[in-house]
Every structure is written in structure tokens, then in C-alpha cells.
Amino acid sequence: MLSKTYCYGLKGIEGFPVTVEVNISKGDYKLELVGLPDVAVKESIERIRSAIINSFLRFPLNHITINLAPADKKKEGPAFDLPIALSLLASSSQISIEKLQNFVILGELSLSGDVRKITGLLPILISALKEGFNKFIIPKENEIEASFISGIEVYSVKNLKQAVDFINGEENLEPIQCRSYQNLLSTPISTAYDFKNIKGQRSAKRALEIAAAGGHNVLMIGPPGTGKTLLAKSFASILPEMTFNEALEVTKIHSVAGELDLKQGIIVNRPVRTPHHSATLPSLTGGGSNAKPGEISLAHNGVLFLDELPEYERKTLETLRQPLEDGTITVARSKQTVTYPANFILIASMNPCPCGYYGSKIKQCSCTPTQIHKYLNKLSGPLMDRIDLHVEVDNITYDEITADTTAETSAEIRKRVNFARNIQRNRFKSSSQHCNSEMNPVQTKKFCKLDASSELIIKQAFENLSLSARAYDKILKVARTIADLEGEEIIKTSHLAEALQYRGLDQKYWK
Numbered sequence: 001m002l003s004k005t006y007c008y009g010l011k012g013i014e015g016f017p018v019t020v021e022v023n024i025s026k027g028d029y030k031l032e033l034v035g036l037p038d039v040a041v042k043e044s045i046e047r048i049r050s051a052i053i054n055s056f057l058r059f060p061l062n063h064i065t066i067n068l069a070p071a072d073k074k075k076e077g078p079a080f081d082l083p084i085a086l087s088l089l090a091s092s093s094q095i096s097i098e099k100l101q102n103f104v105i106l107g108e109l110s111l112s113g114d115v116r117k118i119t120g121l122l123p124i125l126i127s128a129l130k131e132g133f134n135k136f137i138i139p140k141e142n143e144i145e146a147s148f149i150s151g152i153e154v155y156s157v158k159n160l161k162q163a164v165d166f167i168n169g170e171e172n173l174e175p176i177q178c179r180s181y182q183n184l185l186s187t188p189i190s191t192a193y194d195f196k197n198i199k200g201q202r203s204a205k206r207a208l209e210i211a212a213a214g215g216h217n218v219l220m221i222g223p224p225g226t227g228k229t230l231l232a233k234s235f236a237s238i239l240p241e242m243t244f245n246e247a248l249e250v251t252k253i254h255s256v257a258g259e260l261d262l263k264q265g266i267i268v269n270r271p272v273r274t275p276h277h278s279a280t281l282p283s284l285t286g287g288g289s290n291a292k293p294g295e296i297s298l299a300h301n302g303v304l305f306l307d308e309l310p311e312y313e314r315k316t317l318e319t320l321r322q323p324l325e326d327g328t329i330t331v332a333r334s335k336q337t338v339t340y341p342a343n344f345i346l347i348a349s350m351n352p353c354p355c356g357y358y359g360s361k362i363k364q365c366s367c368t369p370t371q372i373h374k375y376l377n378k379l380s381g382p383l384m385d386r387i388d389l390h391v392e393v394d395n396i397t398y399d400e401i402t403a404d405t406t407a408e409t410s411a412e413i414r415k416r417v418n419f420a421r422n423i424q425r426n427r428f429k430s431s432s433q434h435c436n437s438e439m440n441p442v443q444t445k446k447f448c449k450l451d452a453s454s455e456l457i458i459k460q461a462f463e464n465l466s467l468s469a470r471a472y473d474k475i476l477k478v479a480r481t482i483a484d485l486e487g488e489e490i491i492k493t494s495h496l497a498e499a500l501q502y503r504g505l506d507q508k509y510w511k
């Protein structure tokens with residue numbers, strides 16, 4: 001007898017439908033699995049057999065053919081266990097063939113028949129919803145992850161027997177309740193680091209506020225112990241709230257990577273990733289045999305913090321050029337390529353030379369000019385050009401360290417950042433951009449108009465600082481963000497002058 005049900009496979013963060021067909025015909029026991037299954041899917045037969053027997057159901061001992069269609073797409077992972085098992089039971093008249101066809105079924109089976117969690121459920125549900133599927137049977141452990149999607153009927157099961165009883169109408173299951181994302185936003189960001197604990201460093205704090213507001217990249221350069229790492233660690237506390245769509249984008253990637261906290265189900269706070277300089281290239285960019293997303297994709301809509309930037313291999317840093325430009329990374333793997341989103345704010349910090357004191361006001365640098373040159377040139381021109389805000393973090397004074405007054409709290413700064421982001425959301429409501437740094441050339445032209453005096457200033461700067469066309473664009477976008485922080489519709493000369501100031505370090509260090 002022939003039965004059919006539906007499951008989903010994954011390519012990157014997009015799901016594709018898979019029809020699971022099982023035919024059982026008379027004859028001695030023989031089992032064929034066709035339709036480009038990978039090793040994990042092939043191994044599933046042993047798990048399925050054991051799970052069926054241990055659930056006190058009958059494993060058919062005839063000629064079984066299992067087909068996973070379409071045949072030209074590789075089927076990976078163990079999520080096919082449950083639909084194959086249920087289809088086998090339908091083909092051997094143990095459950096209703098008609099009812100089974102109504103569902104998309106996903107789940108790994110244990111030998112005892114328990115249904116185990118799968119990775120990538122959220123992207124699968126979103127893709128399936130677009131294709132018109134609306135009834136799902138999923139593992140109990142994944143139920144919170146599924147609960148933020150409305151307009152679908154999702155049933156979660158603990159084990160194979162429960163799925164069988166549900167389909168046969170012997171056990172009544174309620175579809176899982178939809179949860180509200182907005183309710184989660186009221187929880188304050190939990191971080192041990194707050195800007196109120198950072199003394200002095202007003203210009204670095206200001207640069208980070210602009211970066212958070214408009215999604216711009218920052219390089220902090222300065223002597224040891226001035227608070228660069230501390231500032232970067234505190235950055236998460238001023239990041240703007242994520243919209244539901246941004247949260248879904250982030251959660252999809254973390255779900256595929258198997259990094260999602262299933263008790264929370266959706267990621268509410270922007271991710272902050274801090275890969276060490278010894279991290280391998282595939283761990284940063286993604287890849288490996290199953291092309292999982294890497295650190296830069298896990299940082300999507302959040303922050304990639306690279307501390308001690310020159311310590312990273314040049315090859316690693318150069319790999320960041322494409323994602324910094326396009327907001328995506330393409331991971332090549334055998335026979336196919338997968339593209340993941342990788343739109344992050346880069347926060348980088350470094351000393352200006354090997355001893356750390358080049359340009360310092362308080363201590364003499366002991367490096368030779370060649371050493372300094374070599375150190376600074378670990379960062380290529382194209383990479384520097386992609387960093388919008390260059391800021392010097394110098395030593396603070398004794399009075400600043402010992403001052404009793406506490407600085408502004410992160411919560412206060414975050415209010416301004418959220419205010420500026422809301423203006424941007426309005427600006428880009430009919431396009432795919434989230435913030436100023438993502439503007440395309442047409443949008444930059446439209447939203448970053450300058451008056452005559454500002455044009456003169458930027459013209460002079462362009463010639464004096466030998467700016468590239470990209471740097472020119474980036475200055476306009478930063479100026480737009482500074483104006484947004486003030487709630488100004490027009491970019492004024494003061495906004496532009498401040499934006500230009502964050503490009504001055506090229507002249508001091510990389511001249």
C-alpha cells in the first residue's frame with residue numbers, strides 16, 4: 001500500500017518541501033531508500049525500526065520502498081525519522097493514510113520511540129507557511145520556537161506513540177498557543193557592563209552611540225588599559241530593540257546552527273559574537289561538511305567584536321570585506337553554495353603599535369618606525385575604508401578616574417538610540433533596509449541631501465583627506481545618523497563636521 005506525507009529539508013536558512021512516500025508490497029523483507037538521502041537519513045532506518053518496535057507497533061516485514069522527493073535535492077539530518085516512521089505505519093494499515101497527508105511532520109526518533117528536537121525548525125515553518133502548508137507535527141522540545149509564528153496549526157508530540165494516537169483520533173492534542181514577541185521586549189537587557197561605569201572617554205562613547213543608532217562600524221585605537229575592551233563589552237547595553245522581523249532573521253540563523261535556547265524560542269537581544277583571533281576561517285565564515293553558519297552570520301543584526309584586531313590573520317580579516325559590503329556571506333560546499341545573512345556592526349579595537357604607546361600623551365613609544373608601519377599595515381586599506389567611525393581612546397586623567405560623579409547610564413543612551421532607530425524604521429518602511437548604514441546609493445542620494453556650505457566642507461575634506469568614494473558615502477550616512485539622533489530632518493553642517501572627524505585617524509596613523 002502507498003502512503004504519503006510531507007517533511008522539510010534545509011538549504012542554508014531556507015526550507016524546501018520533501019514528500020515522503022512509502023510503498024509496501026508483498027514479498028520477502030527488503031528495504032530501499034531512494035531520493036538522495038545523506039548518511040544520517042540512511043541511518044534513520046535502524047532508529048525507526050527500533051522506535052516502532054519499542055512503541056509496541058509493528059514494523060512491516062515486506063518489500064518496502066521509501067522515496068524522498070524531489071530526488072535532486074540532498075536530504076540531510078535526522079528530521080525525516082518521524083515522517084518516515086508514520087508513513088511506514090500508514091502503509092502497513094496501522095494509521096490513517098488520509099489523515100497523515102494533512103501534515104508536515106518533523107522530528108528525530110530515539111531508539112525507545114521518543115521524539116527528539118531538531119535544528120532549523122523556525123526557518124522551516126516560515127518557508128512552509130509561504131508554500132501554503134498550515135498543519136504541523138513537531139517535537140515537544142521545539143514547541144516554544146514554533147509558538148511565535150501565527151497563522152499555522154502546530155501540534156507537538158513527545159513520542160511516536162503519541163503521534164500515532166493523535167493521527168488516529170485516540171488522543172486529543174491542542175494546537176500550541178501563539179506567543180507575543182512584544183511582551184518579551186519589556187524585559188531589560190541583561191548585561192554586566194554599563195556605560196555608567198566607564199569614566200571619561202566621551203568621544204569613544206559618542207562614537208559607539210552613533211554606531212548603535214545607525215548600524216555603523218567602529219575602530220577604537222589607543223594605548224593599553226584605556227578602556228577599549230570595556231567600551232566594546234558595554235556596547236551591547238545600548239543597542240536598539242530588534243523588531244519582530246529582525247528577531248526572526250536572527251533566530252533562523254541560530255536555529256540552523258543549533259545554537260538556539262529552546263526554552264526561550266526566539267532571540268530578543270541583538271547577538272554579540274566575540275571570536276578569538278585564533279579562530280579558524282570556517283568557524284568565522286561558516287562552512288564545514290554541513291555548511292553551518294559561522295560567527296559572522298551568528299552576529300547578524302548584532303555585533304561582531306574583534307579585540308586586538310592586528311592579531312587576526314590578514315587572510316581572516318580580508319574575508320570580512322565581502323560581508324562588510326553586502327551583508328551576506330557565501331559558503332561553498334560540495335556541489336552547492338549556501339548564502340547566509342551577515343549584516344553586523346563591526347566593533348574592533350587595537351593598540352597603535354607593538355608596545356602600545358605610539359601617539360600616547362603619557363608614555364614614550366619604544367617601537368621603530370618600521371615596526372609601527374608593519375603593525376598598522378596588518379589592516380589593509382580596503383578594510384579600513386569599510387569602517388565608518390575611527391576613534392582614538394586615550395588615557396584618562398587622574399581626576400577623571402577618581403571623580404565621584406557617575407556617567408550617563410546605558411539605559412539613558414539606549415533611549416536616544418531607539419529614538420533614532422525609529423526614525424530610520426519609518427524612513428525604510430517600504431524597503432528591506434533596517435538602518436542608515438545599509439542605504440543603497442539611490443537612498444543615500446535621497447536621504448542625505450547637503451546644503452551649499454556642507455557641500456563645500458565635504459569637498460575640501462574629500463581632497464585633503466584623499467577620501468574614496470566609499471568613504472564619502474559612509475560619511476554622509478554617519479552624518480544622517482547624527483542628524484537622526486537630534487531628530488533633525490536636514491543634515492546640518494555641524495552633523496557633517498562631526499561625521500568627518502571620525503575619519504581623521506587615517507591621517508595620523510595610516511598616512
Ligand SMILES: Nc1ncnc2c1ncn2[C@@H]1O[C@H](COP(=O)(O)OP(=O)(O)OP(=O)(O)O)[C@@H](O)[C@H]1O
Nearest residue numbers: 197198199200201223224225226227228229230231
Ligand atoms: N575609562 C575607564 N573607566 C573605568 N575603568 C576603566 C577605564 N579604562 C580602563 N578601566 C579599567 O581597566 C581595565 C582594563 O581596561 P580595558 O581592558 O578595557 O583596556 P584596553 O584599552 O582594552 O587595553 P588593551 O589595549 O591592553 O587591551 C578595565 O577592566 C577597567 O577595570
Ligand SMILES: [Mg+2]
Nearest residue numbers: 228229307349
Ligand atoms: Mg583590550
